[in-house]
Amino acid sequence: MARGELMKRLLASYGRDEEFRAVAEQIILEEEQKNNKVLARSLRKTLDNSSHRPATAPKMLAPLIHFPDAADDFVERVEPERNKHDIVLSEANVRVFLGLMREFRRGEDIRRRGLPVRSKLLFCGPPGCGKTLCAEVFAAEMGLPLFVVKIDRLISSYLGETAANVRKIFEFARKQPCALFFDEFDALARSRDDTSEHNELRRVVNSLLIFIDRLRPNGFLIAASNLDQSLDPAIWRRFDEVIWFDKPDRPMIERFVKFKFKNVEASFDPLEHAKALEGYSYAEIERVCISAIKSAIIERRKQVRENDFKRAIADETRRRSGTARLSKIS
Structure with a gap:
């Protein structure tokens, strides 16, 4: 969530202790994800300390x-x-x-x-x-x-x-x-x-x-x-x-594959193989992409080749056929 939106929600929730704390937790989480460890620890310490005030003090944030x-x-x-x-x-x-x-x-x-x-x-x-x-x-x-x-x-x-x-x-x-x-x-x-x-x-x-x-x-x-x-x-x-939640159609497959290869150098266009992935779930498509990328890493190549992707699809097809047989048995 955008930082500006979080800050607006934080201010809007002032006085509603539980909602205020939930938004504050999200801000801390974002700092942790950005690797701002020192700031995140400081914010969490402040937030936790606010829940241990004496009973005579004004009501503060409720702890989780x-x-x-x-x-x-x-x-x-x-x-x-x-x-x-x-x-x-x-x-x-x-x-x-x-x-x-x-x-x-x-x-x-x-x-x-x-x-x-x-x-x-x-x-x-x-x-x-x-x-x-x-x-x-x-x-x-x-x-x-x-x-x-x-x-x-x-x-x-x-x-x-x-x-x-x-x-x-x-x-x-x-x-x-x-x-x-x-x-x-x-x-x-x-x-x-x-x-x-x-x-x-x-x-x-x-x-x-x-x-x-x-x-x-x-x-x-x-x-x-x-x-x-x-x-x-x-x-x-x-x-x-x-x-x-349904299995992705062709445009959704293309968007998903494009995202998986956004920071990966390939010697071919993975989207040309989107048709071969129709009927697959997101988890299966992700497994295909990861398998192809790992092939290049294992062989110390800078680029993923088309054969890497084709082999990954073939492996997933084999895996799916085995799953289908097991479901018939059960």
Whole structure:
């Protein structure tokens, strides 16, 4: 996010402690990313010290709320490593995300008129098409810390414990301005009509529906699923926005490949091979580009050759065919 915009948000949030701290955290993060370590440490020390004032002092910034020890295993904070330039979205999705950003920034004005602010997002689409990356970039653009839920640890074999674990996470999201990200959401919100699921998981879905309904986050709840057809039908209406991530079309492939080769010297035009990448996910295309670039590095060449790229595509095609066979077996 542009520094000017961050400073405006910082000043506009004065007096609203949690929002002020979230913006300040984003400014510190940007300084760290620019390798301004000394300034970043100084700013963080000042910010942390402001939360330890005596009770008689004027109310200052609220510190980031720590998860209770019992919930530490279920969530981790993720520092964004990429920005909006690392992702290629469809025009429709760009429009949706810009609308969400504007709405969030004018949230108080909207609420004063008795209207809700969209804050619960469901990302759907095949693997490797940018759902997780988009959550990371979106949180960074909004100046919000990103917390990722560890679904595998959240689900317990003990009766009633999973719902209790989920409750702790939603309690935290209610208090702390953040982007709370549930990846592989279908593992938790699977359809209650699925006869293969046991009664305990059905009870978890019932609890999850109630928690989502009651949540009024100071940031965003984001859930992502590769298996949207497996989600419980009642889940869909609990989300303010459903965003679909599809495999890239030809223009999006060209934009993505161009970005991956922007600082790489090549003896050919990689965009001439965009047609061969149609039907591939972003993750697969990225793997092709990286493989081709590494071939030149390994052979100590300054340029990536066309044969490097062709071999990388052939390797990815082989990999995909193996994946297809495995899916048929399973």
